[in-house]
Amino acid sequence: MSADLAHELQRGRAERALSVRARILLALGPVTALGGLVWAVVQPYRLTLLHPHGQGFWWLLAEPPLYVILVGVLFRFVLVPGIVADLLAAEEDEA
Amino acid sequence: MTLARIQPQAEFVHWWFATGFLSLGLLLLAEALVGEEVWGRRPWRRYLWPAFLFAMGLAMFPVMTFFTNSTIHMVAHGSWAQFMLLAGSAELGLARGKLRSPYWHLCAAVGLVVSGTAVLVHEQNDWLFSRAAFLHHTLGWTAVTCAVFPLAKAIRPRLPVAAYGLATTFVLIAVLLYCDRDTAAIFGHLSYYAGLPHR
Numbered sequence: 473m474s475a476d477l478a479h480e481l482q483r484g485r486a487e488r489a490l491s492v493r494a495r496i497l498l499a500l501g502p503v504t505a506l507g508g509l510v511w512a513v514v515q516p517y518r519l520t521l522l523h524p525h526g527q528g529f530w531w532l533l534a535e536p537p538l539y540v541i542l543v544g545v546l547f548r549f550v551l552v553p554g555i556v557a558d559l560l561a562a563e564e565d566e567a
Numbered sequence: 568m569t570l571a572r573i574q575p576q577a578e579f580v581h582w583w584f585a586t587g588f589l590s591l592g593l594l595l596l597a598e599a600l601v602g603e604e605v606w607g608r609r610p611w612r613r614y615l616w617p618a619f620l621f622a623m624g625l626a627m628f629p630v631m632t633f634f635t636n637s638t639i640h641m642v643a644h645g646s647w648a649q650f651m652l653l654a655g656s657a658e659l660g661l662a663r664g665k666l667r668s669p670y671w672h673l674c675a676a677v678g679l680v681v682s683g684t685a686v687l688v689h690e691q692n693d694w695l696f697s698r699a700a701f702l703h704h705t706l707g708w709t710a711v712t713c714a715v716f717p718l719a720k721a722i723r724p725r726l727p728v729a730a731y732g733l734a735t736t737f738v739l740i741a742v743l744l745y746c747d748r749d750t751a752a753i754f755g756h757l758s759y760y761a762g763l764p765h766r
Contacts, residue, residue: 493600500593534579536745539586547593558608559601 494556501548508540574633578747585744587623588737591616595734599727613662621655624648643685650678669724675717675733683710695756698748706743709736 512519519535520527594616598606607613627648635641657674660666687707692700716732723729750762757764 497597497600500596504589504593530575530579534575534582536582536585539582540589540745543586543589543593547590547597551594551597554609554612555597555601555605558605561608562601562605 494559497552497556497559498548501544501546501552503544504547505541505544508537508542508544511540512537576749577634578749580630580634581744581747584623584626585741585747587619587626587741588744589741591619591623592734592736592738592741594619595730595737599730599734603725614659617655617658617662619655620651621659624651624653624655627651637689639689643689646685647682650674650681654678670721672717672721672724676714676721679710679714679717679736683707683712683714686710692758692761695753696758697761698746698751698753698757700761701753702743702747706740709739709743713739 515537516522518537520531521535521538524532598616625648627644631641631644631648634644654675654677657666657671661669661671684707686703690700690703690707694701694704713732713736716729716736719726719729720733750764751757752764
């Protein structure tokens with residue numbers, strides 16, 4: 473196998489590996505939010521906001537499935553774009 | 568008496584800290600995925616999870632102060648607060664470059680061992696007494712066992728399994744904390760002495 477071809481193959485493999493990492497990174501937030509959503513559907517009584525009458529302050533503040541969704545959404549839209557941009561820049565530098 | 572009426576239930580605090588641990592887990596998972604070089608391209612990002620851990624340590628002090636249903640609870644909460652501060656500040660020092668030795672990661676390992684031991688010691692009932700008892704035992708042993716990951720990071724800082732392991736540990740701790748209820752059965756078991764199940 474020629475050296476050029478070997479380099480090309482190696483570069484292709486590295487790009488695929490980085491792309492997989494970027495895709496996993498992009499999926500982390502949505503998967504987390506989906507976990508919270510599934511929890512909210514399975515245990516709707518955990519969301520006291522759906523039936524707020526007679527609930528105290530802390531019960532209305534404590535909405536764990538919403539916390540999980542919020543973490544996933546914030547992670548996806550606040551942090552991940554910058555991380556993926558840096559990952560792509562690093563990919564380009566390597567290429 | 569008034570304080571007891573206005574302070575949140577214990578499980579609410581557990582859920583808030585679960586949210587903190589979930590955030591920590593995601594941050595560490597992202598760092599493990601992209602590697603330290605890419606993660607550190609924006610300097611503020613290096614401080615993100617150590618500062619978050621440090622802030623969680625600070626937030627644990629009010630929990631120690633107000634949830635004083637027993638001395639051992641207070642001591643346990645105090646030890647978690649102190650070791651989160653220690654691990655967070657050591658990681659902040661490493662991120663800033665003021666600390667250089669990878670052995671500073673041992674602070675996180677020691678923190679997990681001490682915290683896990685404190686969870687185990689302050690739970691005086693057996694595994695299937697109630698859900699809270701089961702979760703305490705599981706959390707304690709998870710923390711003690713998973714201390715191997717920051718230990719590995721101290722010895723081999725670039726070992727991927729150490730980074731992924733620590734991230735997964737925090738996500739697992741979050742899931743366990745989210746499972747907490749005031750009085751609930753575990754796998755169909757609830758001791759007569761635990762009281763009536765509710766919430």
